[in-house]
Amino acid sequence: MAIQKGDFITLNYTGKFEDGRIFDTTDEELAKKEDIFNPHGLYGGDIVIVGAGHTIEGLDEDLEGKEVGYSGNVVIPPEKAFGPGNPKLVETISITKLKDRNVHPGLPVEVDGRRGVISRVIGRRVTVDFNSPLAGKTVTYEYTIEKVIETAVEKIQGLLALYTGLRDLEVETADGVAKIYIPTGLTFNQRWLMAKNRVASELFKYADLKEVQFIEKITAESETLIPAEPEAKAEEESKAEAESETEESSEPEV
Structure with a gap:
């Protein structure tokens, strides 16, 4: 069956500049070889929703109509890649x-x-x-569509991995309701705080869910179980207030 908008797929890819230099890849060994390895990155394939803007526009458009197992490449001009230079x-x-x-x-x-x-x-x-190194560049993506994700749990876990960098978070689904168990450390992650509403919105739109529950999960091994000492906490709050007052007083008068 041909890939269409709204499908959750596993995608492996390698992005190159016109001179052949590689700037991005889901292949861990290739990333290490090209000296672009990110120890905090996820390798082995991204799960993306076709048509949801999870990849650059030119690649996203090229996915539609392809079959699972397709391997090929697409040349993408700046306006459908990372934008023109400013x-x-x-x-x-x-x-x-x-x-x-x-x-x-x-x-x-x-x-x-x-x-x-x-x-x-x-x-x-x-x-x-000062433009991004990718701005104004024509790029080529070599990619393979590995599979279409069918189960609700895999869809949710894949979307969470895309936004958090964490694989296989605990998820339960029943009757259109998803319970997503969030590690305590993630609840203080700025990236997650900004992304969780978008995650919920995309799950409503593309995964036929009617309710998403984010549940903070604390285990005995959680380092965050140890609270700050009262005196230390008060000292930190006092310092923060002093810094805030200093910043306000340093603002120029209008």
Whole structure:
């Protein structure tokens, strides 16, 4: 059966620049070989919802109509990949703003907390491109559609892995209700706090659920069972309040 929008699929892929350099892959060994391995990343295939924007637009569109087991590649222009470069993010600055004065085109630099790459050097001034390294690039994705996910539990676990980086979280489903057991540490994760409403929304839309329950799960092994000492906690709160007052007092008057 052909892949269509709304399908949950397992997708393996490798993304390359036009010169053949690899910038992303679900193949762990290849990532290590190309020196782009992320120890916190998930390898072995991503579970994505076709048409939900979980991959770049050009790849997402190319998935539709393919069969399970399909392997191929697609060339994607910047406007359907990572977007065009923004000329406003290309700035010319004095070399004195750089820690390393031995500059040359292609050198990664950090200026006022922003990361960029030097594109040109003219005398004592340098042009720095603060765009994402992927912006404005035509890219090629080689990919394989491994399978379509059918069960509700696998769909939920796959979506959670995509948003949290954690595989096989405990999930129960019955009568259109999903109970998702969240480790205590995750409840304080900023990424998760921003993503959980989207996870629920996508499960309602694509997994035919009518209710999603996020349940905090605490076990005897949880490090968070040990509360902060009252005095230490009070000291931290006092410090936080003092820092807040300092920041407010330092704001310029209008």
